[in-house]
Amino acid sequence: MTYFSVDENYAQTVPGLQSVLQFAEMLEKTCPTISVAFANYGAMLIDEYMISIGVQDPDGLAARNIIRGKINGKPCADAETLDSFGSKILIAAETSQNKIDLIKLAYIAFSATSAYGAMKQSTQARLNRCVQILTDFSSQEGADYPDAGGDIDIPSGTPGGAGVPPNPWDAPGASKYYQTTPEPAPEPEPTASDDPKCMKLAQIAQQAFKEGAYDIAITAIMACIKDLDSK
Numbered sequence: 001m002t003y004f005s006v007d008e009n010y011a012q013t014v015p016g017l018q019s020v021l022q023f024a025e026m027l028e029k030t031c032p033t034i035s036v037a038f039a040n041y042g043a044m045l046i047d048e049y050m051i052s053i054g055v056q057d058p059d060g061l062a063a064r065n066i067i068r069g070k071i072n073g074k075p076c077a078d079a080e081t082l083d084s085f086g087s088k089i090l091i092a093a094e095t096s097q098n099k100i101d102l103i104k105l106a107y108i109a110f111s112a113t114s115a116y117g118a119m120k121q122s123t124q125a126r127l128n129r130c131v132q133i134l135t136d137f138s139s140q141e142g143a144d145y146p147d148a149g150g151d152i153d154i155p156s157g158t159p160g161g162a163g164v165p166p167n168p169w170d171a172p173g174a175s176k177y178y179q180t181t182p183e184p185a186p187e188p189e190p191t192a193s194d195d196p197k198c199m200k201l202a203q204i205a206q207q208a209f210k211e212g213a214y215d216i217a218i219t220a221i222m223a224c225i226k227d228l229d230s231k
Contacts, residue, residue: 004028004039005070006063014049014060017042021067023108029199030206030217033077034085034109040076041112043067079116083123086110088212090126093133098218103133105218 001008003021011018024038046064050056077085086109093102110127113119119127201220208217 004042005066006042007059010059010063014045017045017049019104020045020108020112023105029202030209031085033075033081036071036074037077037082037112037115038108039067039071041108041115044115079113079120079123082109082113083120083126086123087126090130092212096218100134100137101218103130103137106130107134 003011003018004025006017006021008018011021020038020042024035024042027035027038043064046060046067050060086106089102089106089109093099093106096102107127107130110119110123110130113123201223205217205220208220
């Protein structure tokens with residue numbers, strides 16, 4: 001299995017990467033600029049991970065170049081768009097049957113704004129709200145969203161709390177984007193676009209996003225993923 005064409009084994013190695021790429025793939029057809037921003041954030045996580053271990057390992061370089069090859073030249077949501085998207089998702093989550101999935105999506109949207117520099121205090125406050133909800137859910141439900149432990153306050157050292165965002169379930173966090181020249185990406189594996197049922201669900205989700213019906217949109221996307229997983 002892959003996430004945004006990155007092998008799942010490597011995606012699980014880098015803290016936060018699997019969730020980020022999973023949502024990037026989910027939104028590829030319905031919210032393409034958000035998807036590109038998430039994928040770009042995923043590449044940042046890989047860079048940060050390789051810096052943390054002090055090695056530019058071949059698997060990491062390959063995964064990063066796959067991501068950048070896929071998004072090269074595509075429009076990318078800016079920090080304001082990501083913040084607005086996350087805010088709408090956060091509001092929709094309050095009355096949604098998919099609350100935790102929506103909160104995770106909002107969390108990643110807010111975290112991805114760190115690609116553009118210091119995180120705004122208002123964005124950090126909303127991110128912290130997501131952290132609290134996910135932490136509370138983790139304590140109630142057990143292993144599904146394990147608690148990362150430790151301090152979940154705004155990280156110090158940069159204006160507005162930018163830096164490594166706290167994460168109660170998978171801790172994505174990158175504070176700097178290191179530019180490199182992307183290598184050609186391999187041929188993409190089959191995705192939802194190869195499945196008529198998933199394409200129909202993606203169209204439903206896209207229209208729902210446009211109309212602000214985020215619960216319906218996420219339900220359609222989750223159904224698409226379930227359909228793909230069953231094949």
